Amino acid sequence: MSSSLEPVQSTATQTGAVAHIDTSALTHNLARARALAPESRVLAVIKADGYGHGLLPCARALGSADGFAVARMGEAQRLRSAGFSQRVLVLPGVFSVTELECAAAARLDVVVHSHEQLQLVEQAGDGLQLGVWLKVDSGMHRLGFSPADVKEVFRRLEQARAVRGTVKLMTHLADADQRELAGTRDQLRCFGECTAGLAAERSMANSAGLLAWPGTRSDWVRPGIMLYGVSPFADRTGSELGLRPAMTLHAMLISVKEVQAGSAIGYGATWLAPHSMSVGAASIGYADGFPRNAPNGTLLGVGRQQVPLVGRVSMDTVTLDLRAAPGARPGMRVTAWGESNPVENLARQCRTIPYELLCRVGSRVPRILD
Numbered sequence: 001m002s003s004s005l006e007p008v009q010s011t012a013t014q015t016g017a018v019a020h021i022d023t024s025a026l027t028h029n030l031a032r033a034r035a036l037a038p039e040s041r042v043l044a045v046i047k048a049d050g051y052g053h054g055l056l057p058c059a060r061a062l063g064s065a066d067g068f069a070v071a072r073m074g075e076a077q078r079l080r081s082a083g084f085s086q087r088v089l090v091l092p093g094v095f096s097v098t099e100l101e102c103a104a105a106a107r108l109d110v111v112v113h114s115h116e117q118l119q120l121v122e123q124a125g126d127g128l129q130l131g132v133w134l135k136v137d138s139g140m141h142r143l144g145f146s147p148a149d150v151k152e153v154f155r156r157l158e159q160a161r162a163v164r165g166t167v168k169l170m171t172h173l174a175d176a177d178q179r180e181l182a183g184t185r186d187q188l189r190c191f192g193e194c195t196a197g198l199a200a201e202r203s204m205a206n207s208a209g210l211l212a213w214p215g216t217r218s219d220w221v222r223p224g225i226m227l228y229g230v231s232p233f234a235d236r237t238g239s240e241l242g243l244r245p246a247m248t249l250h251a252m253l254i255s256v257k258e259v260q261a262g263s264a265i266g267y268g269a270t271w272l273a274p275h276s277m278s279v280g281a282a283s284i285g286y287a288d289g290f291p292r293n294a295p296n297g298t299l300l301g302v303g304r305q306q307v308p309l310v311g312r313v314s315m316d317t318v319t320l321d322l323r324a325a326p327g328a329r330p331g332m333r334v335t336a337w338g339e340s341n342p343v344e345n346l347a348r349q350c351r352t353i354p355y356e357l358l359c360r361v362g363s364r365v366p367r368i369l370d
C-alpha cells in the first residue's frame, strides 16, 4: 500500500521551485569573515535553519568556525544529534529549569539577558556546566542588562555554581549597517565603559559590524547574513563586498502563450498587455517564498535574459513578460534570485530586507547542495 503521508520527491522530476545551495560559497564567505577579523574567533550564526539554507548543510560547510549561534533550543539539539561537538550558543537563552537542564546536558552556551534568566542560573544545581554569555543592552533596547547593572550581574554569574568556565560579555548592534549614523559609536563606547575592568572575552559584531566597524571586531564576532553571501547594507550587494551568494532559487517555465492586446494578466487584473505578446508562467509563487508584493517590472532570469514580472504573484506561479526572451520555451529554467539576480535587489523592490526573503523560502522547496 502506498502512503500519501510521505510523498517521495524526486528532484530529477522537480518542476517546482528549487533552492540550490553552493556550499563552497559558504566556506568562501567564512574565510572572508576571518580575513576581516584575523584576531577574532567566529561564531557562525546559523539560526532560522541557516537563514533558510538548511541548518545541517550550513553547519557542515561552516564546520571550521569556532562555534555556531542559533535562536532556538531545537536547532541546538539538532546540531548535537547530528554529531556537531562545536560550541553552540543559544541566542535568546533559556526560560525554564527544564530548558536550562537540557542546555547544560547538551553542553550548550546560553545568553543571559534578563534578571529572570540570572535567577534561573543562580538557582541551578552544581555540576551543570553551562557556558554563559552576559548580554548588555548598549543601546538597542531589545534584550540585555542595562549598563548600570552589568558589573553586579557579572559578579553574580561568576559565582553561580552551574556556570562552566568564564562568563563572556556580548552586546548587539542596532544600526551597524548605517555607516553615517552615530549609533554604533555610541554603543561601542557604552559597552566599553560598562564592562571596563572585567576580565572576560567580548563579542559585539554582526555582519555589518564586522564589515564596516573595525572597533566592533572583539574576541568573538558573530556574522550571519554575510556567510550566505548577502549584504547587510541597503546600498550594495554581497558580490560587491567580495562575498559569493550561496543560494540560487530556481523555478521552471511551465507555460508560454500569446495573449491579445488588452488582456489582463493574473488575479486582480493588475497588468494589461499593451499589445499582442508572449506571456510566460513560472513554477514559483508566494508559497515558495517569492514575495507577493513584488511589483510589476521585477526582473527574473529566463535563460540568459532578464524579463519583467507582470501581474500579481500567486501561490504557485508568477507570470512573466517574455517580449525580451523570444526563444523562451516551457521547461526552461527561471531564476528568482542568485548571482545573476541579487536577492538584495528583489528585497529592495519589495520594501523588505534579504534576510526575510531567505528565511521565508518555503518548506516545500527542496534545498539541493551543489
Ligand SMILES: *Cc1c(COP(=O)(O)O)cnc(C)c1O
Pocket: 045, 047, 091, 172, 205, 206, 207, 208, 222, 223, 224, 225, 226, 232
Ligand atoms: C542574527 C544575529 C546575528 C547575526 O546578524 P547578521 O546581521 O545576520 O550578521 C548576530 N548576533 C545576534 C545576537 C543575532 O541575533
